[in-house]
Amino acid sequence: xxxxxxxxxxxxxxxxxxxxxxxxxxxxxxxxxxxxxxxxxxxxxxxxxxxxxxxxxxxxxxxxxxxxxxxxxxxxxxxxxxxxxxxxxxxxxxxxxxxxxxxxxxxxxxxxxxxxxxxxxxxxxxxxxxxxxxxxxxxxxxxxxxxxxxxxxxxxxxxxxxxxxxxxxxxxxxxxxxxxxxxxxxxxxxxxxxxxxxxxxxxxxxxxxxxxxxxxxxxxxxxxxxxxxxxxxxxxxxxxxxxxxxxxxxxxxxxxxxxxxxxxxxxxxxxxxxxxxxxxxxxxxxxxxxxxxxxxxxxxxxxxxxxxxxxxxxxxxxxxxxxxxxxxxxxxxxxxxxxxxxxxxxxxxxxxxxxxxxxxxxxxxxxxxxxxxxxxxxxxxxxxxxxxxxxxxxxxxxxxxxxxxxxxxxxxxxxxxxxxxxxxxxxxxxxxxxxxxxxxxxxxxxxxxxxxxxxxxxxxxxxxxxxxxxxxxxxxxxxxxxxxxxxxxxxxx
Numbered sequence: 001x002x003x004x005x006x007x008x009x010x011x012x013x014x015x016x017x018x019x020x021x022x023x024x025x026x027x028x029x030x031x032x033x034x035x036x037x038x039x040x041x042x043x044x045x046x047x048x049x050x051x052x053x054x055x056x057x058x059x060x061x062x063x064x065x066x067x068x069x070x071x072x073x074x075x076x077x078x079x080x081x082x083x084x085x086x087x088x089x090x091x092x093x094x095x096x097x098x099x100x101x102x103x104x105x106x107x108x109x110x111x112x113x114x115x116x117x118x119x120x121x122x123x124x125x126x127x128x129x130x131x132x133x134x135x136x137x138x139x140x141x142x143x144x145x146x147x148x149x150x151x152x153x154x155x156x157x158x159x160x161x162x163x164x165x166x167x168x169x170x171x172x173x174x175x176x177x178x179x180x181x182x183x184x185x186x187x188x189x190x191x192x193x194x195x196x197x198x199x200x201x202x203x204x205x206x207x208x209x210x211x212x213x214x215x216x217x218x219x220x221x222x223x224x225x226x227x228x229x230x231x232x233x234x235x236x237x238x239x240x241x242x243x244x245x246x247x248x249x250x251x252x253x254x255x256x257x258x259x260x261x262x263x264x265x266x267x268x269x270x271x272x273x274x275x276x277x278x279x280x281x282x283x284x285x286x287x288x289x290x291x292x293x294x295x296x297x298x299x300x301x302x303x304x305x306x307x308x309x310x311x312x313x314x315x316x317x318x319x320x321x322x323x324x325x326x327x328x329x330x331x332x333x334x335x336x337x338x339x340x341x342x343x344x345x346x347x348x349x350x351x352x353x354x355x356x357x358x359x360x361x362x363x364x365x366x367x368x369x370x371x372x373x374x375x376x377x378x379x380x381x382x383x384x385x386x387x388x389x390x391x392x393x394x395x396x397x398x399x400x401x402x403x404x405x406x407x408x409x410x411x412x413x414x415x416x417x418x419x420x421x422x423x424x425x426x427x428x429x430x431x432x433x434x435x436x437x438x439x440x441x442x443x444x445x446x447x448x449x450x451x452x453x454x455x456x457x458x459x460x461x462x463x464x465x466x467x468x469x470x471x472x473x474x475x476x477x478x479x480x481x482x483x484x485x486x487x488x489x490x491x492x493x
Contacts, residue, residue: 007041009070011059011094014048017076024074043070049080049091058085058093068101079231081207088199089192092228129208131158131238132198132226135217137424138242139165140346141417145179146306147171153194153222156181157201159208166197178304195225212238216427240428246417247429249442253347254470257416257444259299260342260349261468261479267292267340268351268482271312275357275491277332281317281325285310292342303345307422311339314357316455318462321352321409332358335461336491346418351482352448352466355489363459365486370402371451371463372485378412378431378447382469382476388435395449396433407451409462416444416468443471 012021025042032040045067047059067073075094083091097103133139133156140146145165147154155166164182167175175183184201186193202208207230213223215237227235249257270291274284288310296305314330317323318337330336336355341348354368374395381391395412399405414421415429429437429445439445450464467480483489 004038005041006038006072007043007070009043009045009067009073011045011047011063011067011073011075011078011097013076013078013094014050014080015077017048017078021074021076043067047093048078049083052085052091053080053083058091064093064097064100067097073097073101073103081232087190088196088229090228090231092231095228127210128212128236128238129159129210129233130202131212132156132218133158133214133242134222135214135424137419138214138217140419141246143179143181144346145175145183146304146346146419147174152188155194155198157198159202162201164201166194166201192225195229198226199229208233210234210236212236214239214242217424243426243428246426247415247437247443248440249417249444249470253417254442254444256344256347257349257468257470258479260344260347261351262481263292263295263299263342263344264340264349264351265480265482266295267310267342268338268353271310271338271340272355272491275330275336275355276493277357278329280327280329281312281314282327284330285312285325288312288338288340292340296342296344300344307343309341311337311341313337313339313462316460318354319452319455319460320462321450321464330357333361335360335364335463337462337464339466341422347416348420348422349416349468350446350466351480352464353482353484353489354463354465355491356486357491360486360490361459364461367404367407367451367453367459368463368486370399370404371449372465373402374398374449375447375465375467375484378449379467379469379478382413382439382445382447382471384439384441384471384473384476386439388429388431388437388439389433391431392433399449399451404451407453409450409452413446413448416446439471439476441471441473445469445471 010021012018043066045060045063047063052058078092078094079090085091133142139154139156143156143165147167152168157164162182164184165175165179166184166186169185169187184197186197211230211233213235216239267288271284271288274287289308293305293308312325313323314328314334314336317326318335334357336357338353338355340351360368377398378395381394392412396405399408412431415426417426420426429443446466446468448464448466450462452462453459465484467478469476469478
């Protein structure tokens with residue numbers, strides 16, 4: 001076809017799509033007449049939900065091939081609420097065309113007129129009809145169900161009338177034992193059965209107008225698939241609101257966290273008993289982990305047990321807070337890092353301490369004492385009514401005064417709760433410079449300054465202390481009892 005003649009494949013679609021198409025090409029034709037110099041050949045292709053209803057196919061025979069040969073495609077509104085494929089998904093040949101011909105850009109020039117409603121910012125976005133949870137930590141928090149995904153999607157559907165988890169068939173009846181709500185199981189026998197499970201919960205006749213998603217977790221792929229099912233719904237991010245709800249702990253949560261801190265201390269004590277020259281990081285870590293798991297069983301005999309662990313690092317392996325343990329043998333003069341993480345019904349707590357085996361050299365001692373000084377001041381600053389950012393700024397000033405600010409690694413602390421923070425942060429409550437959250441009663445937060453002296457420098461290694469505090473009405477309670485500092489943690493045997 002010559003350059004002055006262009007073919008447009010037109011898929012007008014359903015409902016308003018046909019009306020919009022007619023109006024669109026009236027405008028196009030007027031523009032073409034004014035500009036001149038080219039002509040348009042329109043090729044109509046039948047496709048959409050109405051066509052599927054009448055024929056059982058979502059696009060006419062060879063429609064895709066004809067559309068692909070055209071110079072451009074025009075796609076109207078496709079889909080009808082009451083018409084679905086046999087698997088429950090929406091009729092959407094346009095999505096298949098986009099994928100086949102790599103047509104992903106949707107460029108929409110928009111101007112916001114004064115007084116006109118702006119859907120994404122309108123208050124109706126807060127009137128959520130349904131929430132789809134996809135993160136492990138939020139599903140665990142709101143249902144009690146902790147799972148192992150192994151690459152499979154899991155979810156929780158919340159409506160005004162019901163709440164239901166969605167789990168893979170491999171879990172059998174575990175969700176009913178673990179959670180307080182209903183559960184729908186899907187099999188691996190067909191791709192996207194997870195999405196069909198969503199449809200089975202909410203039905204097909206009355207799709208929700210507004211759906212809440214966790215934008216900080218849901219993948220682009222899953223977001224697109226959910227959008228293909230609920231093409232007439234407005235999506236709203238609920239992740240921040242969910243985290244804000246989690247920041248304030250119930251009395252029951254605080255009791256579990258306090259027991260967790262106690263058990264973390266016991267694990268630390270067991271680790272110290274096993275610290276001696278020639279013992280390996282891995283064997284010492286195993287001793288601490290086994291001690292904690294036995295105490296969890298003793299305290300909560302009817303629970304299910306998973307994911308309690310220990311990081312125990314020595315020498316330069318202490319330079320990263322999350323460095324894995326190794327088979328390295330301890331030698332005298334080693335800097336040691338003790339890290340215990342018991343989990344009770346999904347609630348993590350932590351104990352972290354710097355130690356030395358037999359002795360600490362002068363440079364190491366100086367760095368250690370500086371970090372301890374910051375830690376002590378941080379414990380004093382944590383109390384109700386104080387902003388997280390203010391704590392950070394004061395501790396930064398103290399580190400700078402001591403000459404170690406350049407060696408600081410991460411934030412000074414974070415919220416503790418369900419699956420925190422290994423599987424997900426309660427991100428609105430962190431002791432960072434850009435977090436202005438004010439500490440309130442029944443919040444739980446850690447104080448954990450860390451500095452890292454690079455390898456090859458005097459005092460090389462990582463220095464960190466970690467305590468957990470429960471914010472009360474007038475003060476904060478430190479629920480970590482394991483001692484810290486050189487006067488306690490230079491281990492001699």
